[in-house]
Amino acid sequence: xxxxxxxxxxxxxxxxxxxxxxxxxxxxxxxxxxxxxxxxxxxxxxxxxxxxxxxxxxxxxxxxxxxxxxxxxxxxxxxxxxxxxxxxxxxxxxxxxxxxxxxxxx
Amino acid sequence: xxxxxxxxxxxxxxxxxxxxxxxxxxxxxxxxxxxxxxxxxxxxxxxxxxxxxxxxxxxxxxxxxxxxxxxxxxxxxxxxxxxxxxxxxxxxxxxxxxxxxxxxxxxxxxxxx
Numbered sequence: 001x002x003x004x005x006x007x008x009x010x011x012x013x014x015x016x017x018x019x020x021x022x023x024x025x026x027x028x029x030x031x032x033x034x035x036x037x038x039x040x041x042x043x044x045x046x047x048x049x050x051x052x053x054x055x056x057x058x059x060x061x062x063x064x065x066x067x068x069x070x071x072x073x074x075x076x077x078x079x080x081x082x083x084x085x086x087x088x089x090x091x092x093x094x095x096x097x098x099x100x101x102x103x104x105x106x
Numbered sequence: 107x108x109x110x111x112x113x114x115x116x117x118x119x120x121x122x123x124x125x126x127x128x129x130x131x132x133x134x135x136x137x138x139x140x141x142x143x144x145x146x147x148x149x150x151x152x153x154x155x156x157x158x159x160x161x162x163x164x165x166x167x168x169x170x171x172x173x174x175x176x177x178x179x180x181x182x183x184x185x186x187x188x189x190x191x192x193x194x195x196x197x198x199x200x201x202x203x204x205x206x207x208x209x210x211x212x213x214x215x216x217x218x219x
Contacts, residue, residue, distance in 0.1 A: 031204075031205055032128070032205035032206075034207065034208070041211050042212075042213075043196055043210035043211060043212050044149070044196075044210050046207050046208075049207060051178070054110040085128070088148060088149065090208075092152075092204055092205070093137070093139065093200060093204055093206075093208055094151050094154065094164065095151065095165075095205075096138075096141075096148050096150075097148055098146065098147060099148050100147035
């Protein structure tokens with residue numbers, strides 16, 4: 001079993017829809033969780049971080065964490081074509097998921 | 107502005123040659139990392155450092171080495187380049203502690219022929 005698994009995608013949603021990205025992790029000791037966005041040919045950049053169980057909202061983005069289920073998700077509301085990118089989940093600094101490629105169709 | 111820079115950004119080298127990728131950050135971050143990114147594998151950790159003179163092996167460290175002689179720099183050396191090391195390499199840094207955001211350099215595209 002991989003340490004970090006993400007829905008493999010690619011995921012396509014129409015403009016204005018909600019995009020849901022999921023991630024499960026195996027290390028029960030993980031305390032901090034990060035979502036990075038990576039545009040093609042560019043380096044990853046932080047979108048959200050979450051430390052506590054529950055939801056954390058930042059603009060159109062909501063991160064959800066359930067440590068008991070070892071599950072973290074990212075919801076993107078009112079998806080825009082500019083959100084088209086690969087989204088990487090990272091529990092901590094040393095391991096990353098393989099990413100989910102999101103395409104938002106105009 | 108503080109930043110993290112990688113050089114060279116693109117390099118083509120021959121099998122068996124030694125290659126060094128430079129990474130320099132001006133944030134005074136304690137933590138520095140090297141990752142490689144290949145299609146289908148996401149980011150995989152090569153080596154990391156939590157401070158001067160500290161280095162640790164990551165998931166895919168075979169064939170790579172690093173040294174940390176100061177806070178600002180963590181050069182990555184490929185001892186004898188192999189075609190399997192053709193990849194995009196990202197250097198990154200963060201403040202001390204394992205729960206902080208990582209800031210990435212722009213990447214170095216390495217091709218081994």
